[in-house]
Amino acid sequence: MQVIYVDVLLFFNFCVNYFLLRGTAFLTHTPCRIPRCLLSALLGSFSALVILLPPLPLAVNLLIRLGTAAGMNGVLCFGLSRRTMLRQTIWFFCCSMLFAGFLMFLQQSTNSRRIFLGNQCFYLQLSLPVCIFCTLLAYGVLRLWHAVRMRCRHTDVPYRVYIRIGSETRIQTGLADTGNNLVDPYSGLPIIVCSRQAFSDLLPQCQKKQRHYHYVPYGTVSGTSLMPVFQADEVLLQNETTGARQQVAARIGLADAQEQAIFHPNLLQTI
Secondary structure (H helix, E strand, O other): OOOOOHHHHHHHHHHHHHHHHHHHHHHHOOOOOHHHHHHHHHHHHHHHHHHHOOOOOHHHHHHHHHHHHHHHHHHHHOOOOOOOHHHHHHHHHHHHHHHHHHHHHHHHHHOOOOEEEEOOEEEEOOOHHHHHHHHHHHHHHHHHHHHHHHHOOOOOOOEEEEEEEOOEEEEEEEEEOOOOOOEOOOOOOEEEEEEOHHHHHHHHHHOOHHHOOEEEEEEEOOEEEEEEEEOOOEEEEEEOOOOOEEEOOOEEEEEOOOOOEEEOHHHOOOO
16 A cells, blocks of 8 residues: 655645746746745645545546646736736646656656656655755755856847847847846746837837737836837847847837846847
């Protein structure tokens, strides 16, 4: 008979749900507040208690999974939004399936009896201190990798930003700044803050419906305000040192007292 410790089951699923939600937020470029993410992961972990029930039909398991994922993503973690909820839920399922596939591969390749599967839920037969230690170790490795990756991006390198709107192209000097954490709440894409004066003659074209022109609240040291945001046809970042270019997915925001195009270093990949 398989012995399942409820505390280990809940803690393991809490950790898995948390990192799946953080991964979903990263892949969809969606702001994810830690308190809401923790609450969503905690409540989602209780769905793992179905492992204690007798085998359920596939349709029932599917409904439980869909309801739990929709509640974790759309209601608790990211907020209820018709435009983004489906995309976030799909990416959440993609991350979940990758993780489940890894566990099934590990179970079959090692013939391990420490991994138990029931009602589409996994249980690792590990003690709670071991789970906590492995979680802290994984978190430390991820933080170290993130710090090394950010250091290798050389945010002091000069950049040039090419923004194409129809047949017109605007070129601005670019600045990679971690202080620009603006994200478009409708598309989930990061916002590159540019000079309003540089696009003054193109504003009528930017304000068209197909450009998704809208306002996004933002805050600075001097206060809060609303920033106009729109979609460009093409956005390129060019490394002025190497000359390499990279097309990025981002929205364009306009600010009055702005001379450079400021973007977050996470937009940089290979340049």
